[in-house]
Each structure stands twice: as C-alpha cells, then as structure tokens.
Amino acid sequence: MRIYVTGYGVISSIGENVEESLLALRSEKTGIKQGQKTYTERFKVGEISWTNEELVQRFQLTQDASRTAILGMIAAKEAFRGHSLNPGIRTGLISGTSVGGMDVSEIAYKDFLNGESDDLSIYRNHPSGSTSEQIAKELGIDEYVNTISTACSSAANSIMLGARMLLSGQLDRVVVGGTDGLSQFTISGFRSLMIFDDEWCRPFDETRKGLNLGEGAGYIVLETEETIKKSGKEPIAILSGWSNASDAYHQTASSPEGFGATLSMKGALAVAGLNPGDIDYINAHGTATPNNDLSESHGIKTVFGSAVPPFSSTKAYTGHTLAASGGIEAVFGILALNRGILLPNLNFKQAIEETGLVPVKNYSEGNTIKHILSNSFGFGGNNSTIILSKV
Amino acid sequence: MYFIQHIESITHQDSFQKKNIWDELKPLTADTGLISPDYKNYIPVAALRRLSTILRMGITVSKACQEKVSHEFDSISVGTALGCLTDTEKFLVTINTVSGDILSPTAFIQSTHNTISGQISLDLKNHAYNMTHTQNALSFEVALKDGLLCIDEGKSSVLVGAADEAIPFLERLRGSLIETSHPFTSGATFMVLSGKKGESISHIQACEVFFSEGNTENRIEKFLSSNNCSLQELDLVLEAGSDFKSKTSAHYSFPDYSGYYQSASAFAVHMANDWFIENSDSEAILIINNMESNKLGLTLIRRNEVEA
Numbered sequence: 001m002r003i004y005v006t007g008y009g010v011i012s013s014i015g016e017n018v019e020e021s022l023l024a025l026r027s028e029k030t031g032i033k034q035g036q037k038t039y040t041e042r043f044k045v046g047e048i049s050w051t052n053e054e055l056v057q058r059f060q061l062t063q064d065a066s067r068t069a070i071l072g073m074i075a076a077k078e079a080f081r082g083h084s085l086n087p088g089i090r091t092g093l094i095s096g097t098s099v100g101g102m103d104v105s106e107i108a109y110k111d112f113l114n115g116e117s118d119d120l121s122i123y124r125n126h127p128s129g130s131t132s133e134q135i136a137k138e139l140g141i142d143e144y145v146n147t148i149s150t151a152c153s154s155a156a157n158s159i160m161l162g163a164r165m166l167l168s169g170q171l172d173r174v175v176v177g178g179t180d181g182l183s184q185f186t187i188s189g190f191r192s193l194m195i196f197d198d199e200w201c202r203p204f205d206e207t208r209k210g211l212n213l214g215e216g217a218g219y220i221v222l223e224t225e226e227t228i229k230k231s232g233k234e235p236i237a238i239l240s241g242w243s244n245a246s247d248a249y250h251q252t253a254s255s256p257e258g259f260g261a262t263l264s265m266k267g268a269l270a271v272a273g274l275n276p277g278d279i280d281y282i283n284a285h286g287t288a289t290p291n292n293d294l295s296e297s298h299g300i301k302t303v304f305g306s307a308v309p310p311f312s313s314t315k316a317y318t319g320h321t322l323a324a325s326g327g328i329e330a331v332f333g334i335l336a337l338n339r340g341i342l343l344p345n346l347n348f349k350q351a352i353e354e355t356g357l358v359p360v361k362n363y364s365e366g367n368t369i370k371h372i373l374s375n376s377f378g379f380g381g382n383n384s385t386i387i388l389s390k391v
Numbered sequence: 392m393y394f395i396q397h398i399e400s401i402t403h404q405d406s407f408q409k410k411n412i413w414d415e416l417k418p419l420t421a422d423t424g425l426i427s428p429d430y431k432n433y434i435p436v437a438a439l440r441r442l443s444t445i446l447r448m449g450i451t452v453s454k455a456c457q458e459k460v461s462h463e464f465d466s467i468s469v470g471t472a473l474g475c476l477t478d479t480e481k482f483l484v485t486i487n488t489v490s491g492d493i494l495s496p497t498a499f500i501q502s503t504h505n506t507i508s509g510q511i512s513l514d515l516k517n518h519a520y521n522m523t524h525t526q527n528a529l530s531f532e533v534a535l536k537d538g539l540l541c542i543d544e545g546k547s548s549v550l551v552g553a554a555d556e557a558i559p560f561l562e563r564l565r566g567s568l569i570e571t572s573h574p575f576t577s578g579a580t581f582m583v584l585s586g587k588k589g590e591s592i593s594h595i596q597a598c599e600v601f602f603s604e605g606n607t608e609n610r611i612e613k614f615l616s617s618n619n620c621s622l623q624e625l626d627l628v629l630e631a632g633s634d635f636k637s638k639t640s641a642h643y644s645f646p647d648y649s650g651y652y653q654s655a656s657a658f659a660v661h662m663a664n665d666w667f668i669e670n671s672d673s674e675a676i677l678i679i680n681n682m683e684s685n686k687l688g689l690t691l692i693r694r695n696e697v698e699a
Contacts, residue, residue: 129527142603146533149504188486189499246512246521380509
C-alpha cells in the first residue's frame with residue numbers, strides 16, 4: 001500500500017510558507033543573520049522576525065501559545081489547507097519538538113528565580129505534548145495526537161510513525177512533522193556544547209566550525225490510497241521509505257564511521273524497495289559541526305559507495321531548526337521532486353579532506369529526480385531517514 | 392497477542408525485582424519517598440553521579456529487563472510526560488545565574504526527553520529502533536501502542552516503558568495547573584513484550600487512546616465489546632480519574648499506589664500482570680487512565696490461556 005503526501009506547509013527564517021521558501025531557495029538567499037533578541041544578538045541565527053503576538057495576529061490563530069506551538073500551527077495549517085475534517089476519515093497529528101513551550105516557560109521561571117511573582121498559567125504551555133495538542137486543536141483534529149521528542153530527528157520520526165499508523169489501519173490520514181521555537185534555553189545549551197560557528201555555517205566544508213541555530217516548523221499530510229479515494233486530494237509525492245536506528249556511540253556525538261546513519265539509510269532503502277542507485281538527491285542532515293558532517297559523509301559513502309548522488313544540506317539556509325528540521329526538509333524535498341530541483345549547499349568551498357565529497361553548489365531546476373533521501377540525526381544517537389518519491 | 396515477558400518498576404513502592412509486587416503494595420502516605428535500589432549494580436559509579444533520578448530509574452529497569460530475556464531488544468519505545476525535569480530545571484538555573492561564557496553542558500545534554508531511551512541504547516549497545524513519546528497523561532499509552540505496532544510489524548523483543556520524575560517545583564502548580572490530591576512521585580516501569588508466549592503469565596490484548604471529552608462508560612463498553620469482553624467480565628479495574636468502583640468486582644485507584652506522575656499507568660500494567668500470580672480465577676483486567684479529563688487511555692490485559 002502506498003502512502004501519499006497530499007499537503008505541505010513550512011515556516012522558517014527563509015519564508016512564511018511554501019511559496020516564499022521556494023523563492024528564497026531559488027535565489028540562494030539565507031535566512032541566517034545576526035540575532036535580534038537579547039539572547040540571540042551575539043549569534044548568527046535563522047530567526048523569524050515576528051514576535052509571538054504578531055504571529056498570532058498575522059496568521060489569525062485562535063490560541064495564544066508558546067512560539068513552538070504557534071510556528072507549528074502556522075505550518076500545519078498551511079499543510080492542512082484544502083483538507084476537510086470528515087468523520088469517515090480518521091485523522092491524527094504527530095508532531096516533533098525538542099523543547100516544547102520553553103520559550104515562554106523560561107520567562108516565567110526567570111521571574112520565579114528572581115523572587116518576582118510568575119504567572120503560573122504560562123506553564124500550561126510548557127509540556128511538549130501540550131504544544132501538539134494546541135496545534136491539533138487549531139486544525140480541529142482530535143482522533144489521535146502524539147508528540148515525538150528525539151531531539152533533532154523528532155520530525156522525521158513523526159513522519160515515520162504516521163506512515164506506520166496508516167499502514168496498520170489505525171488512522172486514515174495524518175498530519176506529521178515538527179516544530180521548535182528558539183529559546184534562551186536552547187541557545188545557551190548549544191553554546192555550552194561549544195558547537196556554534198560565529199560565522200555563517202558551512203556544511204560539508206573542510207573549514208566548518210559548527211552550526212547556526214534556527215527556528216521554524218514543517219508538516220506534511222499523509223493519506224493512504226483508500227483515503228485519497230474519499231478525500232479526492234491530488235497526491236504531491238509518495239512517502240516510500242523510512243527507518244530509525246540507534247548509533248549507540250555517545251549521547252551527543254556521532255560515531256566516526258557513521259554506523260547509525262548507515263543503518264537508517266539502508267533501512268529506509270529496504271522499506272522503499274529501492275537500491276542506492278535509485279536515489280537522485282540526498283538532503284543531508286549536514287549541521288556543519290565537524291563531527292556530524294564527517295560521520296554522515298562516511299555513512300553516505302558506506303551506503304552509496306563510489307556513486308554518491310548529488311547531495312546537500314539546507315541548514316545554511318535555515319539554520320539548524322532542531323526538531324523541526326526533518327519536517328522543513330521534507331517540504332524542501334517535495335519541492336525538489338516536483339520541480340527537479342537540486343538544492344545548493346550554501347557557503348561550501350572546500351571538500352572535507354578525509355572524504356573528498358563535494359555537495360551541490362548551485363541551484364538548478366528541471367533535473368530528473370524520482371527519489372530523494374532525507375536524513376535527520378539527533379542527540380542520543382537517534383538516526384532517521386525518510387525517502388520521498390515522485391508520484 | 393502481546394505477551395509480557397518481563398516487567399520491572401522503580402517507584403515509591405518496594406517494586407524492583409520482586410516476584411509479585413502485591414506482596415509489598417500499600418497505599419502511599421503523604422511523606423512517601425522513592426524506594427531506590429542499589430543503582431551501582433547497574434550503573435558505573437562514575438556515571439551514576441551525573442545521572443538524575445529519571446535516568447537512573449530508566450537505565451536500571453531496562454537493564455534488569457534485558458538480563459531476564461535472552462534476546463536483544465529489537466525495538467525500544469519510551470514514554471515520558473515531562474521528561475528530565477531535574478536537569479531541565481538545573482540548566483534553567485545555570486543560565487540565569489552563571490555569568491561568563493563557560494557553562495557546563497551536562498544538564499543541557501541530559502535535559503532532552505530522549506536522554507532516557509538514548510542512554511538505554513548506549514548502555515546496552517543497542518542499535519535498534521529507538522523512540523521517545525511525550526503526550527502528557529497518555530505518554531505511556533502512545534509509547535505502548537508504538538511497541539504493539541512494532542510486534543505487528545514482526546519485531547520479537549520489544550522494550551516498552553515509561554518514566555517521570557517529581558521535582559519540588561511541581562508543588563507550586565498543585566490546584567491550578569495540576570489537579571490531584573496524591574503526592575507528586577517518581578516512577579519508571581519497563582516491560583519486554585513479544586508475540587510469543589514464552590514464560591509469560593499475561594498479555595496485553597489491546598490499548599486505545601482518546602483525545603477528546605466523551606462518555607467514558609460508552610467508550611469503555613465499546614472498547615471491551617470489540618475485544619470480546621464486558622464490564623461484568625472484568626476481574627479487576629485499575630483506574631485513575633474515573634470511578635467504576637460500583638460497576639466492577641474488584642477495583643483500585645492506581646495513583647493511591649503510584650502517587651501522581653503522568654505516566655503512572657505503566658505501573659498499573661505491572662500491578663495487573665502480578666495480580667494474576669495470586670488470583671488464579673482472574674482472567675481480565677482493565678486499566679482506565681482518565682487522569683486528564685480530556686484524555687482517556689484504555690488497556691486490556693488478560694491472563695494467558697493454559698494449554699491443555
């Protein structure tokens with residue numbers, strides 16, 4: 001049975017919707033710049049310029065919530081536009097997030113620490129599960145709601161779980177993806193790990209020093225063949241493969257040889273029934289940390305041998321949007337499939353000496369792209385791969 | 392069918408590595424404390440110092456489960472409602488009080504929800520599917536449903552569990568955001584599920600989740616009848632938030648025993664499994680998790696049939 005994609009929505013520092021994102025991708029324009037908030041001003045980040053209140057107004061949201069939930073509502077609403085709720089189509093929402101409502105709870109908590117009175121009602125936004133419940137409410141979905149929290153692979157894992165639930169007949173349609181708003185907690189956390197690059201990040205470049213953080217959300221709508229007959233929706237892509245595996249090497253670092261990455265890429269190819277040679281483009285995890293890119297490169301070489309297909313990381317456009325990245329990049333992947341786009345790996349100059357791999361350098365459309373593979377790797381050695389195919 | 396090969400809990404009850412947890416179960420009092428095993432038997436001392444309660448509990452019960460089954464886990468599915476609260480709060484305090492550029496990353500690293508499942512994979516050198524679910528009071532049920540799906544997909548040794556930890560801060564939310572009369576507690580329950588019966592005494596027949604307000608009794612009746620059961624046929628109901636005391640033969644409110652943490656329904660599975668040990672005439676147990684009024688989790692557990 002095929003799993004079809006029938007909707008997509010995205011918001012990040014390069015655009016508030018799919019169309020704007022495509023324009024930015026095409027013009028090779030990064031969304032990363034010097035931060036605007038007190039806790040981001042020292043860093044280059046992929047920040048969305050609007051405040052939470054402005055976003056609620058601009059997108060006519062019915063709920064005031066955390067940034068993570070708000071961004072999620074915006075992208076999920078775009079993905080679900082044109083879909084209608086129907087008791088005959090059991091619809092769920094599975095959303096990934098790493099910090100949930102931290103962007104608002106950390107402000108209340110700071111008041112508490114300073115001995116000022118904190119607004120306790122703020123903390124209702126904190127649980128990651130609550131962000132998904134708020135997003136589901138915005139769409140009117142109440143059949144099934146779940147939140148995956150596996151750090152930076154959360155959205156990819158949500159996509160994977162959604163597909164499996166459709167295949168098993170537990171749901172007919174599911175909105176899947178992920179969201180993460182920037183918070184002081186996250187910025188300080190990655191700073192403590194000392195994996196920021198003060199300059200624009202350079203995925204897969206020999207001189208890469210680290211990542212730039214970003215924020216955003218990306219969702220796709222999955223339906224079964226049977227559901228499409230009822231919903232009448234035109235499929236825009238097929239979700240043909242997925243896999244998750246554990247690197248089991250280190251809590252935050254990837255194994256040098258990319259063992260978990262190899263497992264997840266091979267696993268997804270097996271589910272899709274494809275050979276490595278069938279993949280026309282890889283959207284890499286490519287965070288631009290020395291460790292990830294080297295490990296992922298080795299994994300790619302292990303799976304694809306000497307015939308590595310065109311590959312790139314789009315993190316130099318959006319920054320690393322953590323739990324949202326797999327959702328945002330799934331949307332980019334669908335654009336790539338349908339327009340034959342090879343997405344460029346901005347800021348790349350010099351191949352990593354040890355691997356010699358050269359990513360896609362320039363944007364081009366009209367290429368023959370039937371299958372794309374997208375990687376998302378998270379802390380805890382959580383490695384996930386999805387494969388999207390042309391309808 | 393999803394057979395419970397082994398189950399372990401660390402809770403405020405004396406529940407770790409017990410033949411039958413009912414031997415020691417008693418309703419918790421307000422001054423309850425976590426009954427910790429000697430973690431050194433499972434976690435190297437150097438690592439132990441860095442680990443919060445939720446990580447200690449999660450790693451220890453998982454390792455205790457792995458020791459009892461012959462196969463490596465081929466899937467790991469963990470539920471947690473609020474995740475690693477101690478480290479989250481510790482890092483929040485750090486970023487608000489420590490000046491300068493050097494911050495210790497340990498609390499940040501360990502604040503992520505999937506530190507539990509990630510540490511399990513690291514400690515067991517396990518490369519299998521590894522998932523972390525977090526859905527408030529249904530965190531265990533959604534993790535369980537993923538585990539059941541793994542078995543349907545052909546996996547044979549699936550580790551499913553849930554863990555949550557209490558921090559003093561939660562007390563501030565009592566009565567406003569958290570409505571409970573039970574003490575805030577910590578707990579972890581992990582189990583190994585398999586499609587093969589093995590030495591197990593019981594199996595999970597079905598688990599269903601609801602995310603809207605609705606008539607609980609109707610939902611229960613429908614759930615039970617689709618699983619060839621009825622309220623009258625149940626030998627025991629373990630529930631939170633609902634009240635089916637008058638409608639069943641035996642009944643316990645499981646938070647009376649687990650205390651309040653949102654993934655405590657995992658401990659109710661342990662109570663159900665061990666109930667069958669002494670109560671030889673009991674066949675079917677229903678866990679009703681209505682801890683949050685807009686959500687409902689139903690889990691039906693049955694004694695395995697004795698082969699002739």
